[in-house]
Amino acid sequence: MTTSDSTNTSATTPPPPPPPADLRFEAKDVANRLAGITVRTVVRRLPAAVWWTLKMAWRVDRPAVLLLGVCQLAAGVAQAVALAATARAMGPLLGGADAASRIDAALPALAVMVAAAAVARVFTVLAAYGSGRVTPKLTTEADTRFVETVCRAELTAMEEPGFHDAQTAAKAGVQRTANVVTDVQRCMSALMQITGAMGALTVLHPVLLPLIVLAVVPAGVGEIVAARISYRTHYLNIGDQNVRHMVRWWATTPKHATEVRANGMTDYVRYWYAAISRRMDARTIAAAPRTARTVLAASAVGGLFQTLTWGVLAYLATHGHIGLAVAATAVVGLRAVIASLGNAVSYAANVLNTGMYLEDLHSFLDRTGRAAQQRGTRLPDAPREVRVDNASYTYPSKDRPAVDGLSLTLTRGEVVAVVGVNGAGKSTLMNLITAVTLPDKGRVLWDAAETRALDADAVWRHTGVVTQDFAKWPLRARENVTQGQPRTDHDDPVWEAVDQVGLREAVDELPHGLDTLLAREYFGGSELSGGQWQRFACARALYRKPAVLILDEPTSQLDARGEHQIFTALRQQRRDRITVIVTHRLDNTRLADRILVLDHGRIVEQGTFDELRATPGSLFAELYDLSQDR
């Protein structure tokens, strides 16, 4: 083989991709929480979690909860009566008289047994109906709280490392919320059955009682340990679950299909997906033998005590300590008690298991709830001036501030361009100006009021933002302009915004004009080009007629005509607002009254285009010259 042969071979068979990174659940507050979750901790916190859920159930559907509770109680009582009647029938049935008179004597008890069993069944079905009504509402309520809590949290909390993983863990808690009602309901039902069977046990020798308990408790302990193993696997898989979800999306969304295919990423993405799945499966499979061992050991111990119980009963009967009829009653009672006690322990273990997932939900809601926007209640007018006063902001995961002791004043009527190298802090500064985030140090003032003293929603009624990574709402064309605004009963303002960004022709060409659904991936409808989507993002901001308009690279995907149209619109409307344009296209900064050059979170230069251009050695002049050097 020649050298060129070997080169060709290695070129056609690239080395296998490296394995996916081993991502773990790393949420700050909860990183080691599993270690802290003992059965005792769950038991301690469980009543509060169950109470929280039951209260919520009561609020979402009181009649259904009442129906559920009453029917459950009634079914339990009926089952107890049926059991007691069964035990009572045993005495006459096994008595000394002939068969006909024994059946006669047992008939009333047998009739009660049948009637009680039928009643129990009816109430059980009604209870299941109540439960079926309340559980979806409960899940929705828990989910709604989850969404509201996240929406109301300061953005900084969402920037915390591990927030996403904690959110995924909490979602599992949301899905299990409904289990609480079923688990508690089943637990109650089993306890009722025990009460019924207890009647039969009063005739028993006292030595049997501890044996019964020992016969069922190991199974319960086994279930708790098995639940903990399963929770641990779930916990270890959370990081990978998120990554797998993302990889799946990248691999399958038409949005990135071109990038993935034409850059030869398909194999790599598939490999990642398979490797992450295998890793998750390996954890789940590794847990299976431990679960089996635990359940087997628990069953063996429980079985041992059950055998002992039956042995003791046999001994008592054969040695004349109890009569045959009593022994037969005891057999029925014992079976019923062991079964219902076993169920009660098992359902209690389920509640504990659910409790572990609820813990994740509650700690997430607590943590995110603590980060809720706690700003003032002042309602701002459209500001004449926004002043950033020695403000700093450091992202929670970073040591260095993204905006570092920065001061500036923006005045109504002014168009300000903000430029700087990547990572200079431009987008972060925009978030401070619009009060999306609050500074860690220093102040941002809208006229005389600090942004932290203002009602956040009221502030955002005066702002309009086009972000770099703007949203493509899978809604109608109209809503892509009006989203977040009060509805108007005619489309004139919508068309005005559409015209300002030069979109009329594109909208006219859509099959249903403004009514066209732009959600091809989800519900069908039409798709737009990248630049047309960006024009929609700009139209959305202009439609708001905001007092503070922030445009972060608003024309990065636009053709020259589109860019010109948007800048013309900005110029025409400048008097009514503060306009800030963040851009890397330095030619566009000619439009601005003032240019701010940011570096490492500080303003290092400012002035007009001509002033900065003419300053020898200025960062702006350097960047501008580089942009012209093609």
Ligand SMILES: Nc1ncnc2c1ncn2[C@@H]1O[C@H](COP(=O)(O)OP(=O)(O)OP(=O)(O)O)[C@@H](O)[C@H]1O
């Ligand atoms: N969500 C975040 N979490 C942590 N650090 C962040 C986050 N967003 C930005 N940063 C960091 O803050 C600094 C400033 O980022 P910012 O996005 O404000 O810069 P920029 O000037 O807008 O950059 P670009 O021109 O690339 O858009 C950077 O060092 C960046 O890595």
